[in-house]
Amino acid sequence: MRYFAARFLQTLFLLVGVSFLTFLFSAMAPGNYVDEMRLNPQISPEALASLRARYQLDQPLPVRYARWLVSLAHGELGYSFAYNTPVAPLLWVRARNTLLLTLTATLITWALALLLGIWSAQTLGRLPDRALSLASAALLAIPDLVLALGLLILAARSGKFPTGGLVSVNFEALSLFEKVRDLANHMTLPIAALVLTTLPVLVRHIRSAMAEVLDAPFLRAAAAHGIPRRKLVYRYALRAAAHPLISLFGFSVGTLLSGSLLVEIVMSWPGLGPLLLEAILARDLYVVIGGVLFSMLFLVLGNFLADLLLYWADPRIRARAGAK
Amino acid sequence: MEPLLHVENLEKRYETGGLFGVTKKVTAFADVSFALRPQTTLALVGASGAGKSTLASCIACLETPTSGRILFEHREITGLNEKQLRAVRPRIQLVFQDPVSSLNPRLNILDIVTEPLNIHRRLSEHEKREHARELLDRVEISWEKVLRNPEELSGGQKQRVAIARALALKPKLLILDEALSALDASVQAQIANLLLDLQCSLGLTYLFITHDLKMAAHLADEIAVMQNGRIVELGAAERVFRNPAHEMTRQLVKAHSGKDLTPGLV
Numbered sequence: 034m035r036y037f038a039a040r041f042l043q044t045l046f047l048l049v050g051v052s053f054l055t056f057l058f059s060a061m062a063p064g065n066y067v068d069e070m071r072l073n074p075q076i077s078p079e080a081l082a083s084l085r086a087r088y089q090l091d092q093p094l095p096v097r098y099a100r101w102l103v104s105l106a107h108g109e110l111g112y113s114f115a116y117n118t119p120v121a122p123l124l125w126v127r128a129r130n131t132l133l134l135t136l137t138a139t140l141i142t143w144a145l146a147l148l149l150g151i152w153s154a155q156t157l158g159r160l161p162d163r164a165l166s167l168a169s170a171a172l173l174a175i176p177d178l179v180l181a182l183g184l185l186i187l188a189a190r191s192g193k194f195p196t197g198g199l200v201s202v203n204f205e206a207l208s209l210f211e212k213v214r215d216l217a218n219h220m221t222l223p224i225a226a227l228v229l230t231t232l233p234v235l236v237r238h239i240r241s242a243m244a245e246v247l248d249a250p251f252l253r254a255a256a257a258h259g260i261p262r263r264k265l266v267y268r269y270a271l272r273a274a275a276h277p278l279i280s281l282f283g284f285s286v287g288t289l290l291s292g293s294l295l296v297e298i299v300m301s302w303p304g305l306g307p308l309l310l311e312a313i314l315a316r317d318l319y320v321v322i323g324g325v326l327f328s329m330l331f332l333v334l335g336n337f338l339a340d341l342l343l344y345w346a347d348p349r350i351r352a353r354a355g356a357k
Numbered sequence: 358m359e360p361l362l363h364v365e366n367l368e369k370r371y372e373t374g375g376l377f378g379v380t381k382k383v384t385a386f387a388d389v390s391f392a393l394r395p396q397t398t399l400a401l402v403g404a405s406g407a408g409k410s411t412l413a414s415c416i417a418c419l420e421t422p423t424s425g426r427i428l429f430e431h432r433e434i435t436g437l438n439e440k441q442l443r444a445v446r447p448r449i450q451l452v453f454q455d456p457v458s459s460l461n462p463r464l465n466i467l468d469i470v471t472e473p474l475n476i477h478r479r480l481s482e483h484e485k486r487e488h489a490r491e492l493l494d495r496v497e498i499s500w501e502k503v504l505r506n507p508e509e510l511s512g513g514q515k516q517r518v519a520i521a522r523a524l525a526l527k528p529k530l531l532i533l534d535e536a537l538s539a540l541d542a543s544v545q546a547q548i549a550n551l552l553l554d555l556q557c558s559l560g561l562t563y564l565f566i567t568h569d570l571k572m573a574a575h576l577a578d579e580i581a582v583m584q585n586g587r588i589v590e591l592g593a594a595e596r597v598f599r600n601p602a603h604e605m606t607r608q609l610v611k612a613h614s615g616k617d618l619t620p621g622l623v
Contacts, residue, residue, distance in 0.1 A: 249458045250453035250454070250455060250458050250459040251458060251459050251460055251461045253414075253419055253451065253453070254450075254451055254453065254459065254519070254522065254523070255461075255472070256419055257417050257418075257419060257446060257449070257450055257451050258446065258447070258450075258472070258473040258476055258526065259442070259443050259446035259447065259473075259476055259477070260476050261439070262439070269461070272463060273461065273462070273463065347463070
């Protein structure tokens with residue numbers, strides 16, 4: 034229990050640190066939302082000054098940070114200049130869409146990566162392994178952006194998949210089953226892009242972790258005892274290899290999140306990605322900070338989940354935590 | 358006496374490569390034949406890369422030889438499927454070189470030594486403890502250590518646990534794959550003596566794989582010297598050690614005699 038409490042405090046500390054740093058860096062960046070308006074001759078200097086006062090851009094940084102914290106406590110996360118509304122509700126809708134994408138992609142990627150990685154490790158140096166190595170090297174060599182654009186072209190040519198958006202225009206009129214199918218249709222391309230960009234790294238890690246364990250004497254001994262191959266691989270070896278793989282899980286959540294920002298923009302998926310991009314271009318400060326914080330929160334939760342899994346999977350960590 | 362294990366013209370070749378790579382054929386060993394009488398020890402001696410361990414894997418049915426036959430208790434065990442092997446596997450067990458990676462780090466000593474029994478039938482907690490007590494007694498590991506994790510044991514103790522695990526299924530043939538090589542000299546001697554005791558009391562047959570000719574001469578009745586995947590000399594241990602016929606054997610003897618010739622300086 035103390036192990037989790039400690040981890041939780043660490044997480045909280047990390048989030049506060051990240052929020053402060055994003056605040057600091059965005060404040061250091063030249064220009065702000067009102068500065069852009071100054072170029073417009075129709076807006077008088079007095080109006081600009083009053084806007085600046087209203088958005089509290091004339092206050093010193095610590096005061097702004099403190100006010101932002103208060104706003105955070107109210108669940109608002111500051112105020113969007115461009116949308117003229119509190120940031121939190123704005124982000125929530127987008128974050129939900131991003132989460133839908135990344136969670137599904139995480140599940141699919143890991144299911145595929147485990148199957149392929151284990152298969153590769155079992156046929157080490159033989160044809161399936163070499164074919165998989167070649168394929169993953171090829172995928173690794175293609176930049177994410179090119180892959181996403183390639184998928185878009187494919188979709189546009191074949192006309193089988195929609196090339197953007199969350200749902201069809203007539204979504205509300207559809208039955209529940211059709212709604213699910215429509216959503217899945219729209220998700221296919223972004224998820225394919227995410228899975229294909231993350232998969233090769235995972236397959237390679239799983240392959241090497243499993244290959245190392247499968248060769249370990251204690252597994253050879255178990256094989257000599259007559260433990261069936263399938264049980265040997267999926268129960269014994271996978272458990273022994275779990276440690277690096279679970280740490281990798283936390284890492285993969287990070288890559289999927291950052292990957293999803295890009296994929297969302299390219300495939301116009303209404304997630305945090307496009308919102309964040311627009312906010313950065315418009316210097317909509319609090320939306321940027323909120324968006325970064327949300328991504329960070331997901332990332333940290335992913336790593337926290339990995340820690341929990343590790344604790345569950347490895348008796349040595351449990352013993353050490355219990356001894357303290 | 359009828360041999361327990363009979364190896365005839367055994368050969369193992371690997372093929373690596375394929376799919377845009379150049380296919381290479383590597384011969385691990387070839388033309389290997391020997392017989393092993395029950396309750397005796399045959400030592401396979403050779404430098405690393407001579408094909409000893411691959412040979413051991415083939416005899417333990419962990420790998421399939423490319424050609425040749427292995428007869429165990431008058432029955433051909435090459436080419437059996439996994440189901441047919443189920444009856445053979447408990448009779449042939451292995452002890453490996455590295456005591457650390459030999460034991461599953463996720464299990465305690467109790468589970469490690471009773472794991473083999475669990476495969477064949479589910480044990481009750483009481484049965485498990487009884488079996489473990491008997492096995493650990495045989496290898497002189499004190500009962501207090503039974504719930505510890507392997508990382509808390511010394512190298513020699515780990516190797517004793519590995520031997521106990523190998524004995525769990527009451528094997529006839531024990532393959533000792535460099536089982537003493539990772540231990541320091543005094544522990545080596547203790548484990549060697551333990552192995553000799555166990556051979557007497559349980560009627561075990563050993564296939565002892567080592568690069569250490571002196572240890573082979575100490576433990577084995579017969580010695581087979583391997584070089585580049587072939588047996589180059591095979592004979593009674595005493596004769597091979599005292600009067601080596603092949604150049605490879607002479608080199609192995611020389612590897613030790615350096616120490617023996619200058620006793621005053623050691």
